[in-house]
Amino acid sequence: MNQPYLRAIIIALISFLLGSGIDALTNIETSLGLDTLFKIRGTRPPPAEAVIVAMDEVSETRFNLRQDFTLWRGFHAKLIQELHRQGAALIVFDLQFIAADPEHDPAFSEAIRQAGNVLVTDCVQKLRRGVEDFYGRSACSKNNLQPFVQLEGQQKQPLSEQLIAMRKIEPAATIKAAALDHAPFFLTDDAENAIVREGWIFLDALAEAPTLPVLTWLYYLQHSGQLHGINQPNSLFSTWLTNKRRQCLLPVKPTLTASAKEIDLQQRLDNIICLQDTRYLDFYGPPHTFRMESYSDVYDGKVSNLKDKVVFVGMSNRQFAPTKPDFFQTPYTDTHSGRMAGVEIMATQFANLLEGRFVTSPYPPALWYVLFGLWIGWLLTQFPGLLGIAASLLLGGVYAGLTVWYFKRSGAWLPVAVPLLIQLPCAWLMSLVWSRRDLLKERKRILMFVRQIFPQWIHFVATSPGQWYPEKSAKALAFERDVNGLCLATDIEGYTTVAAQHTPHEMWELLNEYYQVLSHPVTKHQGIIADVTGDAMMAVWIDGAVATQRLAACLAALEMALAVERFNDATRVGRLPTRIGLHEGAMTLGKINAGEGSHYRAIGDTVNTASRIQGVNKYLGTQILASASFAANVNNIISRPVGLFRLVGREEPLALLEIVAIKSNMSDTQIKLGQQFAKGLMAFQQGQWTAAANSFQALLDTYNTDGPSQFYLNLALAYQKNPPAYWEGIVTLGEK
Incomplete structure (x- = not known):
């Protein structure tokens, strides 16, 4: 294989292995690459269909709630009535109504029933280690501490450190019965200080239960008439989705009369139900990017233009307070923006489903690593030295620009951190090492040439890089x-x-x-x-x-x-x-x-x-x-x-x-020509002039031209007429 191409392949292979290894250990492509793409892209407008009603500091003051989360339930009935009056398409509570509240539940449940479009949240609780380490959304974990499993006998030993389990806790019976449907919505606990980048589509660990954003999306499609022509369930969407997920059956194919829009929506449904259970969220910006109205303003009827909107109700402070629960880090959050409320993350996932746009990688990252390594390796081998580094840097800049543009245009995520921060410097280092090696090798050949051809100059040539001895004079040498x-x-x-x-x-x-x-x-x-x-x-x-x-x-x-x-x-x-x-x-x-x-x-x-x-x-x-x-x-x-x-x-x-x-x-032609020529040459060297002439003539008739055959044909014809007196099979040339 040509040496430059071999070097390009070696550069691609080594940089790929190094980049993949570092990414596997540090998750740099996600923690740095993806987050940087979000920050460079900036904000983009979320769909107008999603509106957040924020249980914020203004509302706490207005209702004199003193940050007591449990007292909010007494105001939800009137809020629902106001939203229903304005014609909201769906009302989605990112709140957990686990414990019954006899004082407020009757009015609350009746308002839910009359509205007929309220979705509520199931709580997801996770057990990580032992019997005391519960975590999940705060109200669920604090109020439900019964063990996940029961030990046999009277042993009081702790559960295994390796045990991880999840369970779903549904809302109070009266609220569950009044609601249109209910589903879980799970986010990582704030105490872990993790950045939320993915959203659950299905919780397969909870019997393939769909999450609330998916449920909201389907009910909105039904409300807006977009499910026309697509098979719809007779049961609740939550039950239908669970069955579909378990079976993952392809729905009945659309008939020939189905529109392209219906076919496209059917394909999107198939992908959501049957593919991976999580998706990378395409965040729209820092906290409060969505349209956000204060709970108290909506409650008092001061907010309009909520007709056919999907209204998400949940905790969301206007100013970030570290002590507040249910707030999370995202790729956009920083010390200035504060963390994002769980209700806004739920709205983000719904909006992604509505647009049919999540952050996705068109091909496996490994393929991009290999292709980028090959391009960089080829440039560095074709243009050695600083020119190659400049060309590869230019290619890196073009690739970075393409990555940002592609991400901004469609949410497609091409690897950027590993290629630019790991593969590119690695390729430069290997190229410089090879260039140094080639330089030393070429210098060695020059020294050998000088020693062989110009020995009188050998004492003036540096014996190693950086050395020069002009003061040495040529010694007496054999020339x-x-x-x-x-x-x-x-x-x-x-x-x-x-x-x-x-x-x-x-x-x-x-x-x-x-x-x-x-x-x-x-x-x-x-x-x-x-x-x-x-x-x-x-x-x-x-x-x-x-x-x-x-x-x-x-x-x-x-x-x-x-x-x-x-x-x-x-x-x-x-x-x-x-x-x-x-x-x-x-x-x-x-x-x-x-x-x-x-x-x-x-x-x-x-x-x-x-x-x-x-x-x-x-x-x-x-x-x-x-x-x-x-x-x-x-x-x-x-x-x-x-x-x-x-x-x-x-x-x-x-x-x-x-x-x-x-x-x-x-080629086969050259092989046959050589074999036939050898026969004619043997006849010629044996003095068989006629046989030689016939053989060479036949060869020329077959192959049209062959210099040695023509030369010997002419000699054989001449010797036929005037044979040499003494023949040894040797051709004597009279001139150079």
Whole structure:
């Protein structure tokens, strides 16, 4: 796999694991990410259908209640009558009427019965540890302390510390009988100092009981006629919802005459009944964001415009008082706003149901972590250093803006804390470590190159980062070094013709770009460019395992040929077709003094032979040739023998191979061509001129073109007419 892409994947994987782990331990995405999204978004208008009647400080003073919660019941009957007179759609009490009140209950119950639209709250009590640790809404827990379970015998030992149980306590019998319906509404106890972010849809621990906001929503839909065309229960909605939750049966599908609106509502009902039992609340703002009227003002008939409204009645102070019960922290609350009353949280959940909008994550957070990590990793690998950090920071800013916009638009919650506060710095750190490692690695290669090619400068090169010794003078050193290595020689075909058609400056620009393209495959595969002269370049591989060097040189040659082809397709100045020759053997790397100047290069018969081999390409119509000893057994490289040649200036014949392709890229056509060519070459080397000519001609008829086949066909036809006097199967070339 390409190294930059591998690094991007590693960055994504490590940042994902780190971010997920920290989030699992600290819940940072919820406690910081979600809360920050709420604060950045600010307030949004709640539905006008929801109104809160606040049992506030003004009303306490008006009725002289002295903060005695139990005395309020004597005023509820008239409040209901006033709300009913104004045509309120529903009246929902976020209050618990558990204990009977013989003095006020008759009038209260009668007002509830006459209104016919009053919903009341069941109390939820939770036992956490032992027999004394009850908690829940305050009135319920203080007044109902009987044990959840009974121990056998007379043992008085405490219950298990691990026992957690819940129970529902219904309103007094007369109030329950008069009410339209009743359901629990559970919030975390204030003493735990927890922030309320989720609301219960169903309390599955209480026999799949629906909560009061869900019940209110359904009764409001019924009141407003929105349930038309949807199967409705004959029983109370609380009973119907419980049965549906238990069975989670899909309702009867709408008929073809059902409207799209009815189908959409049916789908929403299915989701509410059959999916998760809690939802993240989409809060509208800090406390008192909803329309809030004082209890005493409504009681005295001073408030109008309550027709068809859902009126929530409950405790809600205008000024926050820490000693008051039933007030909770939300993502918006702070020291200035105070905490939010339970009745406003109930109204929030109802409003979310009415709008069909809760805070939801479109996809699992882990998927966002992976995608964000991949994007950041890709940027940091494509643009290393400060440029990559700037690009990733820009991407982080764009992602943060998209997250805020998406949250504001639809309540969709995309992770923001983990990607920006954990993954992004983690990716920067890994990128900087890799950059430092690459810098040291490249410096090591430069030092090796200087040591091999320019030994007189080695004492002026820093031995470690941050060091420099200009005061050191070059010591007496040997200016040459004998090595065994591999040599790659290149030459531009038709260079003289191209140069004659352009100005020297145009050729300088062309060659400057050309040699950058040519040198990249060499340095990529750990080669050393030993010399560049005119239209020729020489590269060497030394000081490595022979098999590794051979493979590296072959890969460099193949990539060089492809890079030159792309360069020629892109350039407008002139094409520079390039021939490549490969050979291995002894060389001397050293300094040659020429007057007052010095030049360092590779010298020896190996270098000359590599240059002669690249010259054979023009006869055979090939691009990459290598000596057989060099490339015969290189793993993962496909080559084909092209014959024995006596090169100019050499007595000994040399077997040559054409480097064809990487094994994984080899096509069936190339394989068949090579097999047929081998048969013709064998016939040619055995002096069977007619058979060889027929074989090469058949190959050209099948594949249209093949340089070596054309070369040997011409020779075979010539030898048919004038056979050589003495034949050893060796082709002698008369010129370079």
